[in-house]
Amino acid sequence: MADQTHPSQPADPDRGPVRRGGQILSGAAAAAPTFDQLLLDTRQSGMTAPPVSDVASTTSDAWRVLRIQAEFVEGFGTLAQLGPAVSVFGSARTGEGTDEYALAREVGRRLAEAGFAVITGGGPGAMEAANRGAHDVGGVSVGLGIELPFETGLNPYVGIGVDFRYFFARKVMFLKYAQGFIVLPGGFGTLDELFEALTLVQTGTVSRFPVVLVDRAFWGPLVDWIRGALEARGMISPGDVDLLSVVDTAEEAVALMAAVQQGGRA
Numbered sequence: 001m002a003d004q005t006h007p008s009q010p011a012d013p014d015r016g017p018v019r020r021g022g023q024i025l026s027g028a029a030a031a032a033p034t035f036d037q038l039l040l041d042t043r044q045s046g047m048t049a050p051p052v053s054d055v056a057s058t059t060s061d062a063w064r065v066l067r068i069q070a071e072f073v074e075g076f077g078t079l080a081q082l083g084p085a086v087s088v089f090g091s092a093r094t095g096e097g098t099d100e101y102a103l104a105r106e107v108g109r110r111l112a113e114a115g116f117a118v119i120t121g122g123g124p125g126a127m128e129a130a131n132r133g134a135h136d137v138g139g140v141s142v143g144l145g146i147e148l149p150f151e152t153g154l155n156p157y158v159g160i161g162v163d164f165r166y167f168f169a170r171k172v173m174f175l176k177y178a179q180g181f182i183v184l185p186g187g188f189g190t191l192d193e194l195f196e197a198l199t200l201v202q203t204g205t206v207s208r209f210p211v212v213l214v215d216r217a218f219w220g221p222l223v224d225w226i227r228g229a230l231e232a233r234g235m236i237s238p239g240d241v242d243l244l245s246v247v248d249t250a251e252e253a254v255a256l257m258a259a260v261q262q263g264g265r266a
């Protein structure tokens, strides 16, 4: 079978310690699958899907629902009192010292200065920078961490942190406790978070929810493709693309959030 190992997901069981659920794990414990893998990755060797008749495995999937439920309870409990907040997404690989990092940090700072809590995925890169910006000015800095098969952990600028085992539970929190999304340049994870929000706004599941893309040069080709392919071929309605705002600066992005918060158009 072809090696499908992702460069950022070392499969070596002898790798160094990893941090999961607030614990430092090493050796066999570090190599053990995450809860999300056990639930979803039934094709990987050692985690084969049970035959339908395997009552014990089927029951264990059912029991997993209780753990999932506990995750929602913890998230709701921690975030219920947050006040106005904006979720900021962007690449986990954005390096300190780059323009993208500075932009994310400025977004975090300006959001905090405007009275918003800053919610991120709690990881490195743009997430760290946005948390850091909020932290710089004494703002509320939230990290919703995710257990991953390789080393991760909440960045040091997270003030309120919740560690999730299931991606889907964590995604509910990004939406439920935010007044809008600011999306910085990023990869698959960022696109996933962006398109989930857009689908919910498009279908009217959430309303008055601004989705702001920062960096025209980066996002412009995607917006052009949405217009030229999705809209042109009738896959979305005319005007759906306007659910996205595209700006170049942190100042513009935060001003849009503040305007919607004060009763303007999303």
Ligand SMILES: CC(C)=CCNc1ncnc2c1ncn2[C@@H]1O[C@H](COP(=O)(O)O)[C@@H](O)[C@H]1O
Pocket: 008, 088, 089, 090, 091, 092, 093, 120, 121, 122, 123, 124, 127, 145, 146, 148, 152, 153, 185, 186, 187, 188, 189, 190, 191, 193
């Ligand atoms: C160096 C590395 C890959 C670390 C991964 N550590 C992570 N920690 C927390 N959230 C993450 C991580 N990777 C991806 N995400 C989620 O996916 C988005 C970034 O994914 P990407 O780098 O654009 O695709 C983030 O907004 C975050 O919610």
